[in-house]
Amino acid sequence: MTGLFVTQKDLQKNIKFNEKKIWWKNFKHSIRELIKCRTAFIGTIIVLSFILVAVIAPVIAPHDPLKASIIKRFIPPFWIEGGSTTYFFGTDEIGRDIFSRIIYGARVSLLVGLITVSISGVLGTVLGSIAGYYGGRFDAILSRIADLLLSFPDLIFAIFLMAITGPGFFNLILILCFKSWVNFFRLSRGEMISEKTKEYIEAAQALGESDVQIIFKEILPNIIHSLLVLATLRVGYFIILEASLSFLGLGIQPPTPAWGSMINSGRAFMLTSWWISTMPGIALLVLVLSINLLGEGLRDILDPRLKLE
Amino acid sequence: MKSTKILERILIAIPTMLIIAILIFVLMRIMPGDPVDKMMGKGGNINIEEVQALEREFHLDLPISAQLKIFLSGIFHGDLGMSFQERRPVWELIAERIPPTLELALCALLFSLIISIPIGIISAVKQNSLIDRLGMAFAFLGISTPAFWLGIVLIIIFSVKLSIFPVYGRIAYVYKPIHITGMYVLDSILSGNWPALKDSIMHLVLPSVSLGAALAAVTTRILRSSMLEVLRADYVTLARTKGLSEYMVITKHALRNALIPTVTVVGLQVGMLLGGNMIIETIFGWPGLGRLVVTSIFNRDFPVVQGAVMFYALIYVAANLIVDIIYTYLNPKISL
Numbered sequence: 317m318t319g320l321f322v323t324q325k326d327l328q329k330n331i332k333f334n335e336k337k338i339w340w341k342n343f344k345h346s347i348r349e350l351i352k353c354r355t356a357f358i359g360t361i362i363v364l365s366f367i368l369v370a371v372i373a374p375v376i377a378p379h380d381p382l383k384a385s386i387i388k389r390f391i392p393p394f395w396i397e398g399g400s401t402t403y404f405f406g407t408d409e410i411g412r413d414i415f416s417r418i419i420y421g422a423r424v425s426l427l428v429g430l431i432t433v434s435i436s437g438v439l440g441t442v443l444g445s446i447a448g449y450y451g452g453r454f455d456a457i458l459s460r461i462a463d464l465l466l467s468f469p470d471l472i473f474a475i476f477l478m479a480i481t482g483p484g485f486f487n488l489i490l491i492l493c494f495k496s497w498v499n500f501f502r503l504s505r506g507e508m509i510s511e512k513t514k515e516y517i518e519a520a521q522a523l524g525e526s527d528v529q530i531i532f533k534e535i536l537p538n539i540i541h542s543l544l545v546l547a548t549l550r551v552g553y554f555i556i557l558e559a560s561l562s563f564l565g566l567g568i569q570p571p572t573p574a575w576g577s578m579i580n581s582g583r584a585f586m587l588t589s590w591w592i593s594t595m596p597g598i599a600l601l602v603l604v605l606s607i608n609l610l611g612e613g614l615r616d617i618l619d620p621r622l623k624l625e
Numbered sequence: 626m627k628s629t630k631i632l633e634r635i636l637i638a639i640p641t642m643l644i645i646a647i648l649i650f651v652l653m654r655i656m657p658g659d660p661v662d663k664m665m666g667k668g669g670n671i672n673i674e675e676v677q678a679l680e681r682e683f684h685l686d687l688p689i690s691a692q693l694k695i696f697l698s699g700i701f702h703g704d705l706g707m708s709f710q711e712r713r714p715v716w717e718l719i720a721e722r723i724p725p726t727l728e729l730a731l732c733a734l735l736f737s738l739i740i741s742i743p744i745g746i747i748s749a750v751k752q753n754s755l756i757d758r759l760g761m762a763f764a765f766l767g768i769s770t771p772a773f774w775l776g777i778v779l780i781i782i783f784s785v786k787l788s789i790f791p792v793y794g795r796i797a798y799v800y801k802p803i804h805i806t807g808m809y810v811l812d813s814i815l816s817g818n819w820p821a822l823k824d825s826i827m828h829l830v831l832p833s834v835s836l837g838a839a840l841a842a843v844t845t846r847i848l849r850s851s852m853l854e855v856l857r858a859d860y861v862t863l864a865r866t867k868g869l870s871e872y873m874v875i876t877k878h879a880l881r882n883a884l885i886p887t888v889t890v891v892g893l894q895v896g897m898l899l900g901g902n903m904i905i906e907t908i909f910g911w912p913g914l915g916r917l918v919v920t921s922i923f924n925r926d927f928p929v930v931q932g933a934v935m936f937y938a939l940i941y942v943a944a945n946l947i948v949d950i951i952y953t954y955l956n957p958k959i960s961l
Contacts (some may be wrong), residue, residue: 559773594778
C-alpha cells in the first residue's frame with residue numbers, strides 16, 4: 317500500500333481476511349451452541365465414540381469377530397445366568413462373540429453411511445446448483461429424472477438393483493448413491509433458485525465474476541448449512557437402509573460382520589436366544605438416534621427457519 | 626381442485642409410468658440369471674427341447690426389442706403378461722396380494738393416527754409440559770428405530786415371552802373367513818364371523834405397530850410444530866378474544882390449518898407404507914405385495930416385477946394426487 321491509494325488487490329485481500337475471520341467466528345459460535353444444546357452435544361459425543369470404536373476396532377474387540385466355536389454357542393449376555401463377562405453380549409449361533417462383532421459391524425455401517433452421503437451429496441449439490449442457477453432444458457430433464465426416481469420406494473429400488481449387480485460393498489454404495497443424490501439435488505436446486513435473485517448476486521455479476529464463481533463461491537456458502545443438515549440426517553437413514561438390505565441378505569455378505577445380517581441370523585433363534593438379534597439392533601438404534609440428535613441440533617443452530625420448536 | 630386439473634395430472638402421469646415400465650423391462654433383461662433356469666429348478670436332467678419350448682411360450686427366444694413390443698401392446702390392452710413361475714396372469718397375482726398389503730398399511734396408518742393426533746395436539750397446547758417432553762422423546766425414538774428390528778423385538782417380548790400375540794401369518798387356518806374383499810378383518814365383520822375377527826386383529830397388532838411406529842413419530846412431530854405455529858397466529862388470538870372456548874379455538878380454528886402440512890406428510894408416507902413394507906411382511910410372514918416383488922426379483926420372474934413396480938408407481942402418483950385434493954379442501958385459498 318503506497319500513500320493514499322488502496323489497490324484492488326489490497327481490497328480483495330482485506331475482504332478475504334474478513335471472510336475468514338467471519339467464518340471462524342461463525343464456526344466457533346456454532347460449536348458453542350452445539351455444546352449448549354445438551355441433546356445435540358450428547359449425540360455428537362456418541363457419534364464420535366462410535367467412529368473411534370470403528371477405527372480402533374482391532375484394539376478394543378475382546379475376541380476375533382469371525383472365530384466360531386461349537387462348544388461356545390448360544391452363551392447369553394453377562395447379566396443372565398450362564399453368561400460371563402468374557403462374552404459381554406453373549407455368543408451367536410456358531411459361537412462368535414457378539415460384542416466383538418458389533419464393534420466390527422460399526423465399521424460397515426459408518427463407512428456405508430459416510431461414503432454414500434459424501435458421494436451423493438456432492439453429486440446432488442453440484443447438479444442441483446447448476447440446474448437451479450441456469451434453469452432451462454438441463455434443469456427440466458434432471459428434474460424429470462428426479463421425479464421418476466422418487467416414484468420408487470427406496471428399498472424396492474435398492475433390492476432391484478442389487479439383484480442386477482449382485483451383492484457387495486461397492487455395489488451397495490453405488491446403488492444407494494444412484495437414487496439418493498435426488499434429495500440433495502432438490503434441496504440445492506430450490507435454494508439456488510430463491511438465492512439467485514438476491515442483490516448480492518447482481519453485485520457479483522457487476523463485479524464481473526464468472527458463473528462458476530457465483531455458484532460455488534457466492535451462493536453455495538449461503539446454502540451449505542441446510543445441505544449439511546440434510547447430509548447428517550441422511551447418514552442415519554443410509555445406515556438403516558444398509559442394515560435393511562443386509563438383513564435381506566443383499567447387502568454386506570457374511571462372514572463380514574454387519575448389524576443387519578446379524579439381526580437376520582438371530583431371527584431363527586429368537587425363541588431361545590433373543591440376544592443374537594436384539595444386541596446389534598440396540599447398537600443400530602443408538603447410533604442412528606445419536607446421528608439424528610446431532611442432525612437436528614445442527615439444524616436448530618444453522619437453519620433456525622426449519623426448527624421444530 | 627377443478628376436474629380438468631385432475632385429468633391433466635393423470636395424463637402427465639401416463640408417460641412417466643411408461644418410461645418406468647420400459648426402464649424396468651430393459652433392466653430386468655440385463656440382469657444376470659436366466660428365468661428359464663429358475664423355472665426348471667436345479668434338478669439336473671434338463672431337456673433342451675423343454676427349455677426351448679418354455680422360451681417360446683414366454684417369448685424369451687425373441688430379441689429384446691420384439692419382447693418389449695409384445696409387452697407394451699399388452700399394457701395397452703390391460704394385459705400385464707403371465708408369471709413365469711406360477712403360469713398365471715400377473716394382474717391376478719398382484720390383485721391377490723393387494724388386500725393383505727392394504728389391510729396392513731391401513732391398520733398401521735390407523736395406529737399411527739390414533740397415537741399421533743392426540744399427542745401432537747396436547748404437546749403443542751401444553752408446550753414444555755411433561756406430556757410434551759415424553760411425547761417428543763418417544764417421537765424421536767420412533768424415527769430412529771429401524772422397523773424390522775422393532776418387529777423382531779416385539780415378537781420376542783409379546784409373542785415369545787408373554788405369548789399374547791401370534792408370531793406369524795395373517796390368521797389361524799381354522800378361522801379363515803369366506804372371501805369377500807380379501808381383507809380378513811372386513812370379511813369377518815361382513816360375514817359375522819367373530820372368532821375370525823378376533824384372530825385376524827390379534828395377528829395384525831404387532832406388524833401394524835412395527836410398521837406404523839415411524840409414521841406415528843413423524844406425524845406427531847409435524848402436527849405439534851404446525852400447531853405451535855398456528856396457535857400464535859392472529860386469527861387464533863382473535864378467536865380467543867371473541868370469547869370462544871379453548872376447545873373450539875383448538876379444534877375449529879387451529880387444528881384445521883395445522884393439518885395441512887400434516888396431511889402432506891401422511892399422504893406421502895402412505896405410499897411408503899404400501900411400498901416399503903416388504904421387510905415387515907417378511908418378518909411376520911405376511912403374504913403381501915412386497916414379498917411377492919422380492920421373491921419375483923430373485924426368481925427372475927420378469928412380468929411380475931414389471932407389473933408390481935408399475936403398480937407402485939401408480940400408488941405414488943395417486944397418493945400425490947389425493948394429497949393435493951385434500952389440500953384444496955383444507956385450504957380453499959390454494960388452487961392447483
